[in-house]
Amino acid sequence: MQTPLPPPPPQSSSSSCILPSPLNKQTRMSPFRAMVLSKQSRNHLDKLTPKTPLYMIRDKPILTQPQKTKPIVWFAAILCMIFTLLIIFFGVAILIVFLAVQPKTPVFDTPGASLTAIYFNSPQYIGNDMTFLANFSNPNRKLRVRFQSLYFELFFAERLIAAQAIQPFSQGPGEVRLVPVHLLPTLVYAPPNLAMELQKQGQRNRVEYRMKGTFKVRVSLGSLHYSYRLLGDCQMEMTSPPNGVLIAHTCKTTK
Incomplete structure (x- = not known):
């Protein structure tokens, strides 16, 4: 007659270990980060469930294309540059003439x-x-x-x-x-x-x-x-x- 095996020892509550859920760890954010989240990121987090994979929880960067400079801005900048160059040119010319002629008062x-x-x-x-x-x-x-x-x-x-x-x-x-x-x-x-x-x-x-x-x-x-x-x-x-x-x-x- 075979002797029955003893039952496994009961596990104590002190030795049990509960792994934190990746979802709980990822979704816990500091108040500062919560303030800087964009509206699109908040909508993305609202759609998550406890079974959502970890790679889908990460924030996706939002890329925006730089705005093109309007033609009128370029036109105004070119006019300002030409006007500045003309002022410098005439100022230097007047200074040269003044030094060469040295006008005196009648x-x-x-x-x-x-x-x-x-x-x-x-x-x-x-x-x-x-x-x-x-x-x-x-x-x-x-x-x-x-x-x-x-x-x-x-x-x-x-x-x-x-x-x-x-x-x-x-x-x-x-x-x-x-x-x-x-x-x-x-x-x-x-x-x-x-x-x-x-x-x-x-x-x-x-x-x-x-x-x-x-x-x-x-x-x-x-x-x-x-x-x-x-x-x-x-x-x-x-x-x-x-x-x-x-x-x-x-x-x-x-x-």
Whole structure:
């Protein structure tokens, strides 16, 4: 008689081992990864079942084709590049011309003047009859200049008492030109104290005036040209009429 085999020893709960399901391991994700999943990946995970193979659970990369640049963008970029190159080219050309020519500002001066009369028509109105020489010098050796919109104003104690405009003219390189300007006698209103001051200076044989000239100067070098405003300012001291002459003056020319 054969002896029956003993039953196998019972397995204790401590020795049992439960392998984790690949599905459970794969589907457990950190909160950060859950936030960055795309909508397509979330839809893919929703369709999975516990029997889904492991290779189907892995996230599939989402590839997107790069967008093509629109023709209008290329056109705008080309225009900007051409415009930038033109600015650089003209900037370098102007710098080279400026260094080669070295333009200088024309000079205005008043070397001579005559005062033939001072008028007093009641204490409120004064006037004078004056002629002066306007001296224009072009110190440039390669540039021609043209004076336009020439206008002169005569002041006594900062009060305008006479004004006169003259015709435009041109000057070649290094040229000097004298233009006589006759300020027509006119009566202008002045406070009584100003008329008394003019009378006192005439009696002292020393009359002080201020002459201002404004000009538009056009500079030309071949086909290139540019314009700017010029201001001449002269302080003049003259003897009394009828044979008043210029005895002292200071002039400056500024842009």
